[in-house]
Amino acid sequence: MGWSNPELPWSELERLLSGRPRDGASLSGGSQTGDGGDSPAWSRKREPYEPPELQRPPAEVAYAELHCHSNFSFLDGASHPEELVEQAARLGLEAVALTDHDGMYGVVRFAEAARELGVRTVYGAELSLGLTVPQNGIPDPEGTHLLLLARGTEGYRRLCHTISTAQLRGREKGKPVYDLAEVAADTAGHVLVLTGCRKGAVRQALQRGGPPAAARELAHLGELFGPENVAVELTDHALPADTERN
Template identity: 30%
Template sequence: MRRVIGLQKFVHLHVHTEYSLLDGANRIKDLVKRTKELGMDSIAITDHGVMYGVVDFYKEAVNNGIKPILGCEIYTAKRSRFDKQGGWDADPGHMVLLAKNNTGYKNLMKIVSIGFTEGFYYKPRVDMEVLERYSEGLIATSACLSGDIPKAILNNNYEKAKELALRLNSIFGQDNFYLELQINGIEEQNIVNQQMIKLSRETGIPLVATNDAHYLRREDARAHEILLCIQTGKSINDEDRMMFSTDDFYVKSPEEMISLFGNIPEAISNTVRIADMCNVEMEFNKLHLPKFDVPDRKEPYEYLKSLCYQGFERIYGKEDRDEEKINRLEYELSVIKQMGYVDYFLIVGDFIRYAKEKGIMVGPEGVLLREAL
């Protein structure tokens, strides 16, 4: 049960684990344990640009009675994800995405993958076109000071911030996009918070409180500094090194967060509202294999069988109808079908066919499978 403080509860929705490489210092096991110690029963994972830790996080949370909220702090391209001009496109924005359901989880994986395969330029970036295409089932927040809306505010361009907020609200839908507030001792953050509250009042876009947790406890801030030094190749004695200017980026208790946002209670209650909306379920005892796109809408097993018989004829000749060989082929096919591996064999066979056609070397198993199919 969530710890009740008065009539309020709180859920961390912006959290970096060890999978935010050399940036997040929260080990998943320790993070889940700390969540329980603080009396919370939900917490999110929102690593920078990747989802490598999602499965470990999900399993650890569920095993400890914690509701896992699966997300990612993605990088947003200044222009198109295809624009990769030095000095202009190397500083992407940030945005937090949380999966509401399994459709949202699949869309989040797609967004993150596109960031790497199409938009990678220093960071895996996506653009508005990608967000518009894969917004279903997702909740978005405006992220930290590196978010596009906070950046516009700090550049004294409130109208641009408002225009962007309205566009994102349109993409994700009302109550699926939130303006993120943080209280962390940074003066620029205070400026952003004031404008975010104004923006919320003018547009009806709701507010949400987060703490952008990069480490577990306040006393871990020093260790996190060292982690950032390793990331940036700097010494702890370098004055110009990248560093957080306060030691507030830890997993704060519900009491701390509610006390900090006492004058903006809706930002706290919206964390619980969002957590209640996020319900992704993973299955681990079921085989998950992709479907092969069979030509001419043939049935996959019959297509595999026809390919195998074509391979049989290539190897043994059309005239060889040895009953023992044919019985063995039929037996092997029946095992593949029974085990549910028909599409798997078709996919791997297609990989190997393509590799052979392009002169790419394949292993001995690949050669055998290619000859068979």
């Protein structure tokens, strides 16, 4: 380790400082047991992904789910990234996107499962604009949402850079600080913008001022990102107002 330090591997030093027993032993001298998952209390590495046996039906209608949260979006998504891919395969979807809030937390698991199951993937994120306080654990967080889907590896790189910059600027966990003009300058031409959920700027404008206000907000996104890079997102949850709103 250099200098006057003892001949001790870093892993062993970390184990001693953490008060953990050696592998295969417990503090009481018995065998160590654990769930074998990715909990840091038991293992430094996840086990390789093992795909379940499932039948993928032929797609009757070409469809890709482009707005989907995993359980890395706390209180919004409920399924592991792998489970989203598995369900996409069961449904015969053409592709599925992972768009967690303000991060790419689940993309490795998502990609591993998709590779094994032959499901095409899209990578993106839903950015939280205009936050004033951290939103950790808040069921209905504040802010305006903007969903970006990366176009290729360059789009992925730019989107990751944009998110990292905002997270560092916020200086608190759960409070990224974005500047919309800066986001557009960094990513325009390399992402596809979806107008988002009920917290998207277009939907919020529609709620406040009707179709004219929504059209103005949509035009603003087109000016920032280019009209060819903006798509209106329609959602139908079988609610009474869905048809009229869409």
